[in-house]
Structure formats: C-alpha cells, structure tokens
Amino acid sequence: MRTPRTDHIGVRVTPKERAAIAARSARCGMTPSAYVRESALLRGEPPVRVAGESELRTIHVDLKRIGNNLNQAVRALNARGPEPTTMTLLEHAVRKVSEAAERLSGLLSRASEGR
Template structure:
C-alpha cells in the first residue's frame, strides 16, 4: 500500500452472492467502482435511512421460554423414572404455569416486534398463539 494513499483504512463487509451482484450492477449503472458506491452511499448520502428494530425484549422472552422448557424436561424425566406418585403435583402445576406465562411473554414480544416493524413499513406476519381454554 502506498504511503501517500489518502484512504488507508479498510473495512470488510461480508455479503451474499446475490447482494454482491446487486452492488456490482448498481456500481456499473453509476459508472463507478463498488467501493466508491458503498462509500458514497454510506458516508456522503443524507438520504440513507437505516431502521433498527430492537430484539432485546424478544431475546429475553426466548431465554425464559428456554429455561421453562428445560424445567419441563427435568419434570418429564423425573415422572418417567419415578412415576407420577413420586412427584409433587403442586410443583408440576407451577412449572406448567411458568411455561404458559413464558410463552405468553414470548408472544407479546413477537407482537411488539411486529408492531414496531409496521411503524417502519416492514411487515412481519405473527399469528396469535391459541393456548386453548382448558386449564386442567
């Protein structure tokens, strides 16, 4: 690399083959190199509109669903090895209630994500979860 080179810092960006071809097509259309297209679009364009959708709530809900799933797995293992008489029914009911609550929080997080995406004109199709009405 030349000592006199003005741009001497490199940033690597990974893209799919389709994305690479799209960048090449746009650069050819403008009569410039891909690096110039990307630089101009990202640094010098005031028209750039980046939408960031926060997945933190969804991630927390997923972690809780996972934790409760692990709990249910442990309960199922205990029931299979000791039988139903060897397990506390209240503990089982509580674990099932926690799993249901975690699932509802997950659905709420997905709906919030869908609503935030819609505000930015991005459509995410999330069907409501039918948990049924039987509580026993």
C-alpha cells in the first residue's frame, strides 16, 4: 500500500528551468513532480524509470505468449518434422520475439539517454 504524499515543498524556477524539467520528465515518461522528487532523492543520479507499469506488463504478457507459441512449434517440429504449419508458427514466434526485443531496446536507449 502506498503512503499518501501529504507534505509539500515549494521550489521556485525560471520559465526556462520549468520547461527543461518538463522536457526531461516527459522523456522519462514521468510527471515533473515525480521526476524532481526522484532526482532529488537519488542525489543527482537521473531517474531510470523509462516505462510505465502497464507498458512493462504488456511486454511481459507478450513474452509469455511468445514462449508458449515457441514451445508448441518446437514440439510439433520434433514430432512431425518441418511442415508448413509448424514453420509458419515458428516464423510468427520469431517475429514476435524480435518485436519485443526492439521495444525493450527502445526502453533501454531511453534509459541511457537520461544519464
């Protein structure tokens, strides 16, 4: 359970500083408040959160489905040899693995840009 945030710290910034904070927080997929809070609490280390929970859950579900598809295709390949249906399943699974890897690569790139 989350602890409610009830205390407030006021920080004055110039319009240019506010815009820079907004831009950096947007690149990290965070609100300006969360970005400033995490930046301050990490003592100058940039926040590393680059994906929301829902995005990570989607990738996780996709990877579980892909794993199931690969398992089925490999079983069929071992049982019946390389027939067209099995090869189509394998090609589809490999394509999905590649797509998931690209999504994760993009998240990792965004994380390294924030450092």
